[in-house]
Amino acid sequence: MQELIRRYGISLSVMMAAMTAFWLLALVVIPNLVLFKFSFRLYLPVDQLGGPNDVYTLKNYVTFFNSPIHINVFFLTILYSSLVTIICLAITYPLAYILAKVLKPTDTATFFLVLLIPLWVSEILRSFAWFIILSMQGPLNAILTGIGLIDKPIRWISGFQSVVIGLVYAYILFMLFPIYNAIQALDTNQIEASQDLGASTWRTHWRVVIPHAKPGIASGCVMVFMLCAGSVVVPTTLASTNSRWFTEIIQQWMFEGLDWNVGSAYAFLLLALCILFVSLVMRVLNVRLVDIAK
Amino acid sequence: MSEDVHLSQICMDFGSFRAVNNVEVTIKPGEFFSFLGPSGCGKTTILRLISGFMEPTQGAVKIGGKDMKGIRPNARPTALIFQNLALFPLMPVWENITFGLEVRGVSKEIRRAKAEELLQLVDLHDSADKRVSQLSGGQKQRVAIARALAVEPKVMLLDEPLSALDLKLRQHMRAELRAIQKRTGVTFIYITHDQGEALAMSDRVGVMSQGVLQQVATPQEIYNNPVNGFVASFVGENNVIAGKVTSVSGGMAQFETAKGSFQAKLGAAVGMGDEAKLFVRPEFCSLRPANEAKVNSIPVEVTEIAFEGNFVNVFVRDQAGDTHMVQVQNDPSVPPPAPHTACQMVFNPESCMILSEAATSRHGH
Numbered sequence: 001m002q003e004l005i006r007r008y009g010i011s012l013s014v015m016m017a018a019m020t021a022f023w024l025l026a027l028v029v030i031p032n033l034v035l036f037k038f039s040f041r042l043y044l045p046v047d048q049l050g051g052p053n054d055v056y057t058l059k060n061y062v063t064f065f066n067s068p069i070h071i072n073v074f075f076l077t078i079l080y081s082s083l084v085t086i087i088c089l090a091i092t093y094p095l096a097y098i099l100a101k102v103l104k105p106t107d108t109a110t111f112f113l114v115l116l117i118p119l120w121v122s123e124i125l126r127s128f129a130w131f132i133i134l135s136m137q138g139p140l141n142a143i144l145t146g147i148g149l150i151d152k153p154i155r156w157i158s159g160f161q162s163v164v165i166g167l168v169y170a171y172i173l174f175m176l177f178p179i180y181n182a183i184q185a186l187d188t189n190q191i192e193a194s195q196d197l198g199a200s201t202w203r204t205h206w207r208v209v210i211p212h213a214k215p216g217i218a219s220g221c222v223m224v225f226m227l228c229a230g231s232v233v234v235p236t237t238l239a240s241t242n243s244r245w246f247t248e249i250i251q252q253w254m255f256e257g258l259d260w261n262v263g264s265a266y267a268f269l270l271l272a273l274c275i276l277f278v279s280l281v282m283r284v285l286n287v288r289l290v291d292i293a294k
Numbered sequence: 295m296s297e298d299v300h301l302s303q304i305c306m307d308f309g310s311f312r313a314v315n316n317v318e319v320t321i322k323p324g325e326f327f328s329f330l331g332p333s334g335c336g337k338t339t340i341l342r343l344i345s346g347f348m349e350p351t352q353g354a355v356k357i358g359g360k361d362m363k364g365i366r367p368n369a370r371p372t373a374l375i376f377q378n379l380a381l382f383p384l385m386p387v388w389e390n391i392t393f394g395l396e397v398r399g400v401s402k403e404i405r406r407a408k409a410e411e412l413l414q415l416v417d418l419h420d421s422a423d424k425r426v427s428q429l430s431g432g433q434k435q436r437v438a439i440a441r442a443l444a445v446e447p448k449v450m451l452l453d454e455p456l457s458a459l460d461l462k463l464r465q466h467m468r469a470e471l472r473a474i475q476k477r478t479g480v481t482f483i484y485i486t487h488d489q490g491e492a493l494a495m496s497d498r499v500g501v502m503s504q505g506v507l508q509q510v511a512t513p514q515e516i517y518n519n520p521v522n523g524f525v526a527s528f529v530g531e532n533n534v535i536a537g538k539v540t541s542v543s544g545g546m547a548q549f550e551t552a553k554g555s556f557q558a559k560l561g562a563a564v565g566m567g568d569e570a571k572l573f574v575r576p577e578f579c580s581l582r583p584a585n586e587a588k589v590n591s592i593p594v595e596v597t598e599i600a601f602e603g604n605f606v607n608v609f610v611r612d613q614a615g616d617t618h619m620v621q622v623q624n625d626p627s628v629p630p631p632a633p634h635t636a637c638q639m640v641f642n643p644e645s646c647m648i649l650s651e652a653a654t655s656r657h658g659h
Contacts, residue, residue, distance in 0.1 A: 189380035195367045196345060196374045197394035197445055207393070211384045 039265035043258075060265035070249055074270070077246040078277060080160050081228035084167040088175040088224050089217065091168070096176055097209065100183040101191065115173060123170055127237035130166045131157070134238070162238040163245065170234050171227045175220035182216025183209060218287040222278055229274050246270055296323040296481040297358035297371065297448035299344060304353035306339050306505075313339045314350070315505040321483060321498075326475050328484040328492040331502035332528065337485045340502075341451050344483065345374045357449060368397075373442035374451045378458070379434055381426045387413075387437055388422035394445035412440040416474065432463045439474060449481045456491065468495055489529045493517065501525045521562050523649045526573040533579065533618040533639075535572040539648060542566050549648055553612060556590050557643035563650050570648050576621035578645035581608065581631055582638045591640040594618065596631050606630050610639055 004013045040056045048054060064070055099108050118126065133140050134156035141153035156162055186209060194204040210217070235245030250270070253263035282289070299321040306314040314336040321327040329337040342348045344355055346367035355362045357371060367374075373394070382390050388409035389396070395405050409422055416436035421429065429437065435455060442450055452471075456464045472495045475482045486492050492499045493513040500510045501524070509521045520526035527534070537551030539560070547560040549572055556572055564570045581596075582588060594610035597617065601624070608620045608630050620639055622630055631637055 187378065187380060189376045189378055190382060192347060192367070193374070193376060193380040193382075194393070194397075196347075196372070197397065197441070198368045199393070199397040200368065203397050207396075208382060 035260075035264035036268060038261050039268055041261050043261045060262045061269065063262055064266060064269055070246075070266075073244045073249055074246050074273070076160070076244070077229055077270075078274075080164055081167075081225050084164055084171070084228045085175075085221050085225045087164070087168050088172045089221060092172060092176040092179055092220070093213075093217070096179040096183050096213075097205075100180050101186075101188060115176070119173060124233050124237065126170060127166050127234050130162070130169060131237055134162050134165065157238065158240045158242070160240075160243045162240060163235050163243050166234040166238040167228050167231060170231070171224045174223045174227060178216040178220040178223070179213055180216075182213040186212045214287060218282065218285070222282075225278060226274060229270065296479050298323045299449055299481060299483065300354075300356040300359075301340070301344075302354045302356060304340070304343065304350045304355065306336070306343060306348065307351045313505050314343070316353075317502075317505075317507045319500055319507060319510055321481060323481055324479045326472065326482045326484065326495055326497045328486055328496040328499045329502055330486055330489060330492040330499050330529070332487055335502040336505040337487075337502050338453060341374070341453055341483065341485050344449070345372050345451050346370045371448035372451055373445050373447035373449075375438050375442050375453065375455045377453045377455065379438040379455065381434060381437055381441070383426050385426070386422070387424050387426065387429070390426060390437055391440045391444050393441065398445075408444060409440075412444055415443070415477070416440045417470070431459050432467060435459065435467055436470075439471070443474075443478060443480070447480060449483060450475075452482065452484045454486050454488075457486075457488070464491075471495060493529070501528060503528070520573070520647070520649065523571055523573065523651050526647065526649055531576050531619060531621075532573045533576065535574075537570070537572060539564060539566055539568050539570060546643060547648055552614060553592050553616075556646070558590075558646040558648050559644065561647045561649040564648050568650070570650050572646055573649055574641045574646035576607065576619040577605075579618070579620040579639050579641045580622070581610070581620055582640050584636045584638055586638065588638060588640045590643060590646070591638040592618070594637060594639045596633050596635045596637065598633060599630055610637075612639075 001013070001017075004016070008016070039060055040058070042053065042055070042057060042059065044051075044053055064074075099111060103111065132138055135141075136153050136155060138156075140156065141150075144150045145153060156165070190208055190212075191204055194208045195201075199207065230247060231245070232247045232251060235243065236248060236251075239245075239248075246266075247270070250263050250266045253259050253266060257263070301317050301319050301321075304314055304317045305312060317336075317340065329340055331337050339348065343350050344357075344362075346362065346365060346369075349363065362370060382393065385393070388406060391409045391412055392400070392405035395408060400408075406422075413419060413422060416439050418433055418436045418440070421433065421437075426434065426437070438455065456467050456471075459467060468491060471482075471484075484492070484495065493516070496513055498510060499513055499516050501508045501516060503524045509516060509525045511519075516525060516529055520529065523534075526532055535551050535553055535556070537549050537556075539547050540550045540555075541548040542560060542565070545559055546557055547564075547566075549556045549558050549570075551572065558572055558574075561570075581594075582591070584593065592612050594612045596608060597611050598609040600607040600609070604624055606622050606624055608622060610618050610620060612618065618639055
């Protein structure tokens with residue numbers, strides 16, 4: 001803080017601190033606390049508010065555990081978020097390695113620009129773009145039938161297919177950057193030393209590059225997984241008749257059922273269960289939180 | 295156990311830049327061979343060509359008579375010690391050392407035993423389970439050597455591995471490296487810009503400049519009989535006087551300069567009537583009273599005295615204003631002349647050489 005004042009002066013420093021505090025408190029902490037409180041109250045008609053029925057209860061949380069359909073949707077959300085995470089990892093690891101260690105630094109800059117430009121377009125537009133690409137009469141089917149790879153158009157928007165494709169596209173860069181940074185920081189001599197000592201390419205990755213990139217991989221996976229599980233726009237835009245996402249249920253409670261109390265209970269359940277899941281996976285893969293923060 | 299390395303007419307181009315130009319040398323089995331040269335002379339490129347991280351544009355690398363073309367670094371019988379050592383920070387010391395065995399599928403028990411054995415060899419006990427970050431610079435050095443030795447290479451390649459160490463440790467590790475090389479009998483190819491290292495450790499030294507191998511010889515030969523001006527001035531100190539060869543008889547020549555006429559040994563590639571330079575080492579010069587006429591003498595005035603401990607550097611200026619250096623042994627009974635003393639700098643005809651400039655031919659494109 002003193003360093004901040006010395007650099008920017010007292011007024012600018014206070015303003016920056018105040019704005020950060022405002023963002024944290026007014027836009028993150030307080031709304032969450034309000035919702036947290038909501039989640040323990042009942043959805044009551046206005047005239048009963050403050051009355052004998054207006055009590056703190058776990059009923060909203062119990063609603064979830066009494067609803068097999070919602071539990072099912074929750075597990076599907078976790079499952080497909082994990083799938084998206086794995087697909088992202090499989091695509092970005094080689095890409096990150098090539099960007100960090102194979103390409104010349106001058107080329108890397110161009111590549112990053114090309115990768116980043118789509119990110120400037122809003123998520124909803126990008127999802128719609130995929131809706132068009134994947135539709136029955138869309139460009140993807142046109143190309144695939146055109147080059148003779150398939151005989152008749154494939155119904156892409158069915159099951160969780162289109163949602164997974166959309167989510168991979170939407171969040172893949174959140175996987176790429178931490179892994180790229182981690183591999184970038186690896187001394188190239190280590191890779192060469194491994195080769196020189198007789199290791200195959202695969203072995204070098206397994207024993208030298210991946211262990212070094214593990215914090216980046218973990219941080220990318222956590223980020224992509226949490227973003228997927230909490231995503232609303234992509235699963236609604238690219239939804240098929242039988243793909244339901246947990247966030248859609250929360251949305252239904254809040255905006256269709258107007259029951260903010262159960263809605264917030266579901267939201268906190270999603271948060272808590274996702275954190276639990278991520279911690280479990282981290283424990284299994286032997287990654288610590290401090291590694292990710294690096 | 296060890297193999298010879300034959301670099302056959304090697305050229306290496308990076309775009310239009312020729313980093314290594316027509317290098318031809320055979321390094322004998324079990325030899326300690328150093329490539330010595332300033333940075334950018336192409337010595338590191340040679341190391342990467344032998345280890346397989348690069349393929350030469352022209353020519354061939356042969357190890358034990360076998361052409362290495364197309365053989366990747368992981369399949370060559372070489373082990374490289376990197377300048378920054380490149381130890382694996384996430385593995386304990388013993389796993390670092392036996393990494394090369396691990397990738398060859400050797401069982402953990404055998405690897406562990408091998409690690410202990412190699413740690414004994416490099417004089418590093420009780421460190422098997424330490425992390426690399428817990429080791430000192432010299433200890434890391436030893437781990438890197440052990441790691442390279444573990445794969446039982448036919449040829450060991452060392453890329454200035456001592457440059458990060460402090461002076462005392464560096465001198466100690468020189469002796470250590472030399473001893474390990476003798477003990478194992480592996481061919482060592484050592485890259486350095488430090489002439490002291492190259493001279494002290496090597497059986498033979500190859501001096502490089504601008505991609506060209508200037509001279510390959512024993513350290514004594516390199517120092518006492520350099521083939522050209524580059525080798526003479528890169529290895530050790532010199533007093534240099536420009537002039538012209540006026541007569542030649544046997545290996546000796548008469549050399550006319552602005553400072554007078556001198557007798558000197560005639561270097562290779564210099565002939566009658568050539569413009570060249572006279573090189574004389576400071577320790578082969580001595581100072582005599584001004585009135586004592588001598589062969590090969592220059593009238594000078596002492597300007598400065600630098601006491602270095604076991605020897606004394608006396609800086610003198612001749613009448614043209616050029617500075618020369620005379621190195622004398624420290625001897626309290628015969629102190630060097632005081633500054634401003636007029637005297638003569640003399641040197642023996644057998645201990646000075648007439649040499650041409652370095653062979654810098656980068657043609658051949």
